[in-house]
Amino acid sequence: MQTSTHNDPKILIALDYADQASALALVAQLDPAHCRLKVGKEMFTLFGPEFVRTLVQSGFDVFLDLKFHDIPNTVAKAVAAAAELGVWMVNVHASGGARMMSAARDALLPYGDKAPLLIAVTVLTSMTDDELTQIGILRSPAEQVLALARLTRDAGLDGVVCSAQEASLLKAELGSDFKLITPGIRPAGSAAGDQRRIMTPEQALAAGSDYLVIGRPITQAADPAQALAAINDACNRSL
Numbered sequence: 001m002q003t004s005t006h007n008d009p010k011i012l013i014a015l016d017y018a019d020q021a022s023a024l025a026l027v028a029q030l031d032p033a034h035c036r037l038k039v040g041k042e043m044f045t046l047f048g049p050e051f052v053r054t055l056v057q058s059g060f061d062v063f064l065d066l067k068f069h070d071i072p073n074t075v076a077k078a079v080a081a082a083a084e085l086g087v088w089m090v091n092v093h094a095s096g097g098a099r100m101m102s103a104a105r106d107a108l109l110p111y112g113d114k115a116p117l118l119i120a121v122t123v124l125t126s127m128t129d130d131e132l133t134q135i136g137i138l139r140s141p142a143e144q145v146l147a148l149a150r151l152t153r154d155a156g157l158d159g160v161v162c163s164a165q166e167a168s169l170l171k172a173e174l175g176s177d178f179k180l181i182t183p184g185i186r187p188a189g190s191a192a193g194d195q196r197r198i199m200t201p202e203q204a205l206a207a208g209s210d211y212l213v214i215g216r217p218i219t220q221a222a223d224p225a226q227a228l229a230a231i232n233d234a235c236n237r238s239l
């Protein structure tokens, strides 16, 4: 039974496919009551806004994951364009700074309660301590995530993308209303791939994640619908 996730599905499936037919074949097996869909840079670059509209018209909440990072004016316009598509969530990079994030937030004001949730990426879940050092960030990943999450909250955004490993710290520091979206989720026994700071779905929810971004453990499974159902069941048991 997938009961407690019906009204607010926790799983955001990352549709990272190189062809539309494969993505739509997966979507045809899914129910908007049990999951939401994430469209990222690969599919948006290949298939554009029309693909996003198709998913929205099929009744799915869509997280448009384009991680905007540019000058404030450009990001504000991009975020407004995402709102026009009717997406449920859109994101920017927190490292674009407070002024960029405030401009994005202000661009959504005309959409009122139809505005997508506006989220900022903190430190990518694929990054290690050494990689942060290489780009001049001498703080630990957790310290950097917390600093960027504070900046995001102060700019009036709805939440952040972070690793579930940082979720309990952020909930304690920033409060329960500030949403945590956590990729890098791996059910026990599934391959980490390029992800580094990972957790299981149950651990992530227990740590305070509001939504779990899951790609390959579902999309590459022999039976993706069954893989989703198993993850939702495990999540429901842990809620």
Ligand SMILES: O=C(O)c1cc(=O)[nH]c(=O)n1[C@@H]1O[C@H](COP(=O)(O)O)[C@@H](O)[C@H]1O
Pocket: 014, 016, 040, 065, 067, 091, 121, 123, 124, 125, 126, 161, 162, 183, 184, 185, 193, 195, 213, 214, 215, 216, 217
């Ligand atoms: O913003 C994201 O969604 C994101 C942020 C991050 O820090 N790490 C991360 O993996 N993602 C996305 O989450 C998805 C994870 O997919 P899998 O690793 O296949 O589960 C990919 O689409 C990534 O682009």
